[in-house]
Amino acid sequence: MSYTIETIACVHSPYKQKFGIARQPGLVPAAEVCIELNPEFTTDSVRGLEDFGYIWVSFIFHGVLGEGWSPLVRPPRLGGKQKMGVFATRSPHRPNHLGLSLLKLERIETGKTVKLYCSGADLLDGTPVVDIKPYIPFVEAKPETASGFVTGKPQELNIVWQSESIPVKLSAKERDVIAQSIAQDPRPAYQNIPERIYVMNILDYEVKFRIQEQTATIMDVALHQA
Template sequence: MNDIHEIRKIAVIKSAFKQKYGIPRQPRLVQGLKSEIVFGDEFNNPDAVRGLEEFSHIWLIWGFSRNKIDMNVKNPAWKPTVRPPRLGGDIRKGVFATRSPYRPNSLGMSAVKLLEIRNVSGKLSLIVEGADLLDGTPIYDIKPYVPYSDIITDADKGFAHGVDTAIDVEFPENLLSKVDEEFRAPLMRILELDPRDAYDRESVKPCKMAFANVDIEFEFQGGKLVVTSVKKL
């Protein structure tokens, strides 16, 4: 059971998420935020995506590339149980009952909206919306999202009972104006989803997050997130 099979990277994603902190916990929670999937030289072939434009959404199979798990060693450093943030970080569940990034094979999957297939000067890429991937994440496969089989209307939600309730955010106009216009609404949505760790939400300590080309600092004050600083990277 220790066989190692090669998985080839076909592309990388360019996104506004420059660090793991602040990335939405699931795909498509932040509307209007675009990312670009750029194919590697071997897969930079328009024939490989012929017909993909007929689909509105696609599946991305990708890798948690920042994990400190070396799958080339005999006994990879994975654990059978993890503490899901949704449960406050105090309750353990089996790794295969969660979407934890720390898994035996460090693979993730996300359904995203396909906006455009782009071919500029012979360089093939896909423009997508709603990706929850770190900038530079390797993409291992792309498949069309097929509603008739992929939608399961009677699925049980388990302990993942929908999206967390949005919280109030105070973002002073003089600071918001420092953020490029295309990123303002998505950034507000990310903050409303509360990027802080679930087990650290009682803390009032300052937090910092890198997003697009800015560093944002914020604090939890009076029941809401208050942005205190925005600096260009």
């Protein structure tokens, strides 16, 4: 049996490429996205939603649609060495490429289109959204339950800004988004090359950084050339 799912919204995100996106929602509190509903969804469709603190966002991992899926994947939390069943992970390489993120709802703006602004996002720019639901704590919060191989929040990297090499002037919010994202260590779990310089496209910038042991040094930030 097959179904057709129509998208209801599109995400405008600071993450312009897959590399560097937070691996889970909430890990980068400064990362704010705008979920812009399609024009047919008017203010009536979000009436009452402003009274909720968080929302569930169902979406499509559109950035990996052409990469297929596998029954076994290598979760980063296990160092990229041990395989787990795809349904025991949150890998984007799934049979239907569906994702689910719990985001903090900051505000709702209405105009030509309805826009939901959410923080703590882990969504690629242009992500198609297929559903939105309010988060209900007494039903869905189960802090005492077993969590398998995920034993807690991952250790963050220390961030050092090599300020003399950064020509652009960043706002405090931009600095937070960049620093918090790199602190999550976006490298593949199996990769540890201290001399390598990594490049991340985030916000309107191209950011270069190096990771040695538990410290990430941000070496350069320049306006991204499209």
